Amino acid sequence: MESGNQAKIWLNRRYHNYNYYLQETYGEKVRKVSLHGGFTCPNRDGSKGYGGCIYCNNDSFVPHYIDQNMDVPTQMEASIPFMVDRYDVQKYIAYFQAYSNTYDELNKLKILYEEAINYPNVVGLDIGTRSDCVDEALLEYLAKLNERVNVTLEYGIESIHDGSLDWMNRGHDYESVVKAVELTKQYGIKVAGHIILGFPVETREMMLETGLAANDLGLDFLKIHQLHVVRNTVLAHRYQKEPFPLFQADEYVELVADILERLDPNIVIQRLFGDAPDDILLAPRWGYNIPKLTHFMDLELNHRDTWQGRLFKI
Numbered sequence: 001m002e003s004g005n006q007a008k009i010w011l012n013r014r015y016h017n018y019n020y021y022l023q024e025t026y027g028e029k030v031r032k033v034s035l036h037g038g039f040t041c042p043n044r045d046g047s048k049g050y051g052g053c054i055y056c057n058n059d060s061f062v063p064h065y066i067d068q069n070m071d072v073p074t075q076m077e078a079s080i081p082f083m084v085d086r087y088d089v090q091k092y093i094a095y096f097q098a099y100s101n102t103y104d105e106l107n108k109l110k111i112l113y114e115e116a117i118n119y120p121n122v123v124g125l126d127i128g129t130r131s132d133c134v135d136e137a138l139l140e141y142l143a144k145l146n147e148r149v150n151v152t153l154e155y156g157i158e159s160i161h162d163g164s165l166d167w168m169n170r171g172h173d174y175e176s177v178v179k180a181v182e183l184t185k186q187y188g189i190k191v192a193g194h195i196i197l198g199f200p201v202e203t204r205e206m207m208l209e210t211g212l213a214a215n216d217l218g219l220d221f222l223k224i225h226q227l228h229v230v231r232n233t234v235l236a237h238r239y240q241k242e243p244f245p246l247f248q249a250d251e252y253v254e255l256v257a258d259i260l261e262r263l264d265p266n267i268v269i270q271r272l273f274g275d276a277p278d279d280i281l282l283a284p285r286w287g288y289n290i291p292k293l294t295h296f297m298d299l300e301l302n303h304r305d306t307w308q309g310r311l312f313k314i
Helices: 018-026 072-087 106-117 136-145 162-167 174-186 204-217 234-241 249-260 290-304
Strands: 030-035 091-096 122-129 150-158 190-197 221-226 268-271 281-283
Touching: 018 030, 018 268, 030 072, 030 122, 072 091, 072 106, 091 106, 106 122, 106 136, 136 150, 136 174, 150 174, 150 221, 174 190, 174 204, 190 204, 190 249, 204 249, 221 249, 234 281, 249 290
Parallel strands: 030 091, 091 122, 122 150, 150 190, 190 221, 221 268
Antiparallel strands: none
């Protein structure tokens, strides 16, 4: 059956937003602190390929005030004053973000993770990685850490379509994601998924299917990102040689709204839009910041009088 007809509101928004989740979980403001662990990826180092995903340039999301040459405590010390000044927060989630943050020997991973969660006022550990970079030994260890702080594994799904994964040089298929998510949940660890909308090899229907796969996977968190073309990537080279269509802001908002109203309302939305520094972003250049785009999403959901889960079929 479909969910109820009464509009659901989470902190004045019509979708289960991350700020609401954090407030409900911790009783106060909490922010993620991005950390660089000096990792690489199996499709960069030759294990599965070279060059990485064709759209990937980690300069697009690694804060300018940290780098991989700093140890974890130093990165925390560099980041937290900014968090306090800008967001007025006192508790933090250590977020290993750049590249594949489980792609190393377990003993080395333990050192990095322990340094992060032992830092004062850290209440959570989020680890961004790939589905082909986890095993049972790692998950068993993370399950133990999960007794001390809230642990989340964030898998880059990007698309559920194997043809698209091949096109982007992902290095694994969608079945790899399905198996990794199932195994992770068996260990009681929360799972986030990251998807990208706008690949030129996909139709709108294919993108909608990727968004709604979060229901079948049973994700706890979902991040949605519009495709960016950023400098120093294979995708940028292709785009400059032969430009391909990308979403306009209103088109993207409409598609995400279609996904949200069909999405399990228990799934927490960590992100609906991505951004990239102006100096490396080639396209799309919408001219709006994240707060403005979020406002557009609010307007779209209000206009439809819809909300996350309105059309979700249980």
